[in-house]
Amino acid sequence: MQLVGNRSTSSPLIRPTKHGLFCEAGGFYIDPCRKVDRALVTHGHSDHARYGMGAYLTATPGVGVVRERVGKDAVIEGMAFGEQRRIGEVAVSFHPAGHLLGSAQIRVEHGGEVWVVTGDYKTQLDVSCEAFVPVRCHSLITEATFGLPVYRWPEPAQVFSQINQWWQDNQAEGRTSILFAYALGKAQRVLCGLDSSIGPIGVHGAVAKLNPHYRAAGRPLPETIPANAETKSILQGRGLIVAPGSAQNTPWIRRFAPYALGFASGWMMVRGNRRRRALDRGFILSDHVDWSGILQTIEASGASRVGVTHGYAPPLVRWLKEERGIDAYELSTPYASDPASLDYAGTSPASLDYAGTSPASLDYAGTSPASLDYAGTRTESESEGSDQ
Numbered sequence: 001m002q003l004v005g006n007r008s009t010s011s012p013l014i015r016p017t018k019h020g021l022f023c024e025a026g027g028f029y030i031d032p033c034r035k036v037d038r039a040l041v042t043h044g045h046s047d048h049a050r051y052g053m054g055a056y057l058t059a060t061p062g063v064g065v066v067r068e069r070v071g072k073d074a075v076i077e078g079m080a081f082g083e084q085r086r087i088g089e090v091a092v093s094f095h096p097a098g099h100l101l102g103s104a105q106i107r108v109e110h111g112g113e114v115w116v117v118t119g120d121y122k123t124q125l126d127v128s129c130e131a132f133v134p135v136r137c138h139s140l141i142t143e144a145t146f147g148l149p150v151y152r153w154p155e156p157a158q159v160f161s162q163i164n165q166w167w168q169d170n171q172a173e174g175r176t177s178i179l180f181a182y183a184l185g186k187a188q189r190v191l192c193g194l195d196s197s198i199g200p201i202g203v204h205g206a207v208a209k210l211n212p213h214y215r216a217a218g219r220p221l222p223e224t225i226p227a228n229a230e231t232k233s234i235l236q237g238r239g240l241i242v243a244p245g246s247a248q249n250t251p252w253i254r255r256f257a258p259y260a261l262g263f264a265s266g267w268m269m270v271r272g273n274r275r276r277r278a279l280d281r282g283f284i285l286s287d288h289v290d291w292s293g294i295l296q297t298i299e300a301s302g303a304s305r306v307g308v309t310h311g312y313a314p315p316l317v318r319w320l321k322e323e324r325g326i327d328a329y330e331l332s333t334p335y336a337s338d339p340a341s342l343d344y345a346g347t348s349p350a351s352l353d354y355a356g357t358s359p360a361s362l363d364y365a366g367t368s369p370a371s372l373d374y375a376g377t378r379t380e381s382e383s384e385g386s387d388q
């Protein structure tokens with residue numbers, strides 16, 4: 001039997017357990033879902049950063065937003081991107097994942113063997129957070145929230161100009177623009193893309209409480225005002241307000257009428273979602289990698305073994321094996337059964353028509369739309385834990 005360090009290659013350095021991804025040689029869990037003593041956390045979304053761990057370690061720029069999620073009394077330590085630290089028998093470092101402020105891939109090295117857990121990530125430009133950095137490794141654990149060939153994101157600059165144009169058009173008709181975006185990450189990314197010369201920008205309380213962490217990190221957020229009864233006269237008919245999707249159909253939103261409703265999410269690529277949510281506009285903007293981004297990341301990593309989690313794992317696993325000859329496997333993590341990634345669009349892909357994409361293009365993933373059904377078992381949740 002081949003040995004790596006003092007550990008047999010037959011027992012993986014990082015493996016799924018009922019508490020989450022576990023690194024036995026380091027004595028820690030990555031994004032655990034149940035209470036453990038030592039949690040390494042990739043980012044502040046609540047399906048990754050959960051309450052109740054003995055101690056948290058995360059990338060330094062993310063400490064503030066992780067604290068928002070897990071509580072002010074939690075023991076949270078930050079590690080600078082690229083800094084290496086010995087934990088147990090392994091060397092650990094955090095590297096930017098490009099998903100939101102402080103989001104990290106976690107690199108674990110043991111006896112010359114390198115593993116990387118991506119957490120959630122994207123490779124597209126996003127000035128609201130650190131840019132994704134590819135990391136070389138032997139084994140990669142990647143997310144696959146949008147791991148189907150139908151998911152191909154438009155250029156963010158193009159999406160932001162659509163949003164700004166929509167805002168101007170609504171303004172010309174005397175309507176308030178209300179843009180739903182996940183409160184942590186997407187909301188700040190959207191804010192950075194707004195043209196503040198158009199009019200006043202308001203934010204819902206759920207967004208407002210996270211913005212200071214972004215400003216403190218030097219991220220270029222425009223000036224915003226809280227959207228409430230006092231600022232109603234400033235925002236109504238002219239302003240754009242960024243709010244979480246859970247604000248739809250609440251008394252809070254009604255005071256800004258007449259309004260137009262938009263939603264910024266990768267799930268807006270799926271046409272039925274906009275209609276189902278009674279939205280005026282859907283903007284395709286995701287904080288997860290699309291299909292080609294996943295493949296590029298896997299290639300850049302040089303990994304010969306790839307574990308796939310989140311979302312469309314089985315079709316991606318099959319594609320990697322058949323088309324790339326990579327030793328790929330599905331990794332069941334607690335995220336898979338989570339509302340994670342379905343977010344406020346709240347739709348199982350199963351029933352959907354694929355916006356602008358012929359089903360034929362699914363074929364090379366070895367997947368027919370019918371086989372998407374398993375994704376439909378996830379709950380349609382409005383939980384704050386979901387991300388996009």
Ligand SMILES: [Zn+2]
Binds near residue numbers: 387
């Ligand atoms: Zn996330």
Ligand SMILES: [Zn+2]
Binds near residue numbers: 047120310335340
């Ligand atoms: Zn996630």
